[in-house]
Amino acid sequence: MxxxxxxxxxxxxxxxxxxxxxxxxxxxxxxxxxxxxxxxxxxxxxxxxxxxxxxxxxxxxxxxxxxxxxxxxxxxxxxxxxxxxxxxxxxxxxxxxxxxxxxxxxxxxxxxxxxxxxxxxGVSGMAPAFKASAGAGELGLEVGSDGTGLALRGKLAWASNLYPDAVIVSAAYGSPADAIGSTDRRSGPKSIVAFSLSEDGVTAGPELDLLALKGTASTSVGVDIADLASAQVIGEDFSGLLARWRPVAAVLQSSFCLGLAAAAHAGAEAGLRGINEVFTDDVVREGQALVDAKSGLVDIIGRIGTAERPEPREVLSLRLEAGRLATAASALEIRTAGGRGYAVGSHSNRRFREATFIPVQSPSEPQLRWELGRLG
Structure with a gap:
């Protein structure tokens, strides 16, 4: 297309x-x-x-x-x-x-x-890695030898898809060649690791009563694996792998933001009757912004993996705008839905609650704005 x-x-x-x-x-x-x-x-x-x-x-x-x-x-x-x-x-x-x-x-x-x-x-536990690579946070896991074998320890503060036997991919300070805790966390090696939720020493945190997305099995993960197989350290080129993966992660995140925005925008359009016509200009403006963001998404995806690969600023700006559109469109839909939108069981109310997740989902809105500010 x-x-x-x-x-x-x-x-x-x-x-x-x-x-x-x-x-x-x-x-x-x-x-x-x-x-x-x-x-x-x-x-x-x-x-x-x-x-x-x-x-x-x-x-x-x-x-x-x-x-x-x-x-x-x-x-x-x-x-x-x-x-x-x-x-x-x-x-x-x-x-x-x-x-x-x-x-x-x-x-x-x-x-x-x-x-x-x-x-x-499958579980993407890479949010701390992307955050740490930007200088905005720390990794929650550490890998290395503990004197008797290879160990992986720490905690993922948040992950989703945490069902029995789920496979988790994340990042950790250290490498198999080092003793655990022996390297400088910031300047030392960092590794990509993979493990199963069913492994000994891996525990999911308590069930969370979320505002929305309650069916996503989202909580924290505690990790204390004393016998990690060497094959579970799946990559040691931390910076290179993250540079390859982050644009893919960001455009696919932008996709679910834009899908939510499209449904909410359609709902807002349908509600432009009677006194709600005062919102017409707002709905039209956000609709054009949605068209522009979708076009930008198609363009950026087409350049990933090519000689004309998109710059980080383009990718981060798209992700920020896609999230903004999801929250803006859902807020307009609630306004035009009236009392019906206040009912928890309505689709407009569900979309409004779903949209509250977008600004806090990693990379969060503050992180995106902070990174873009640093890029100049």
Missing amino acids: SVDSISSPADALTSEIVPAELLETIAEAAPALDRGDRQVAEFLPELGRAGLLDLGVPGTDGQSARGTLLDQAAVIETIARHSLSLAFSIWGQRMAIEYLATTGGSFAGAHLDGLRCGETV
């Missing part, structure tokens, strides 16, 4: 690739996912069978990728129009696949097929 193909806020990023029957099922389940009565993991196998979890990721043994990164963005954007919970979960699954497919090795070989088909749940 070309940038010129997007002319209205409702336009899809690519031709429809999510089966209509599956999309209808997701839409019906959205309120239950929001309440936590159902869990996003229920839908991953069906999405996997439809080939919607690993679009644009090269296959094993050098096989060509099925579909493109833009196709994956379109899947996430489309599903986010109906359920941000599930779109967010797909993002985490897709990124876990990306990490393991990039680094390879025996751990990836043991888990990638299950992740691609949705039978194994």
Whole structure:
């Protein structure tokens, strides 16, 4: 699809690739996912069978990728129009696949097929890594020898998709060659690590009563693995891998922001009747901003992995604007919905609550603004 193909806020990023029957099922389940009565993991196998979890990721043994990164963005954007919970979960699954497919090795070989088909749940625990690489935070994990073997210790303050046997990819201070705690945390080596939630020494924190996205199995993770296999240190080129992964993570995050924004914008448009017509200019303005952001997303995705790769400022600016659009459009929808929007069970109310997650989801709005300020 070309940038010129997007002319209205409702336009899809690519031709429809999510089966209509599956999309209808997701839409019906959205309120239950929001309440936590159902869990996003229920839908991953069906999405996997439809080939919607690993679009644009090269296959094993050098096989060509099925579909493109833009196709994956379109899947996430489309599903986010109906359920941000599930779109967010797909993002985490897709990124876990990306990490393991990039680094390879025996751990990836043991888990990638299950992740691609949705039978194994994937967790992106890389938020601390992206934050630390920007100088905005610290890693919560540390890896190294403890005198008897390779150990991984620490805590992830927040992660999602934390279902039994889920595979988590994150980052840690240290390396297998060093004793744990022996290197300078800031200037010393940092490694990419992978482990399963079911491993001895890994514990999920207490269930959280979230404002929205209760069906995403989100909480903290405590880690005290005393016998980490060397194959579970899947990468030691910390800076190089993050530079490769961050644009992918950001554009797919932008996709679920824009999907939520598109649904909320449609709801706001539908409410422009009677006295609500005073919001017409606001709805039109945000609609044009949504068209511009979708066009920018298509353009940036088209340049990832090419000689004309997008600059960090472009990627971060897109992610910030996509998040702003989600919150702005949902706020307009609530205003035009009136009393109906105040009812917790309404779609407009659910979207409004879903949108409150966007400014705090990593990278948070403060982090994005801080990074952009540093880039000048």
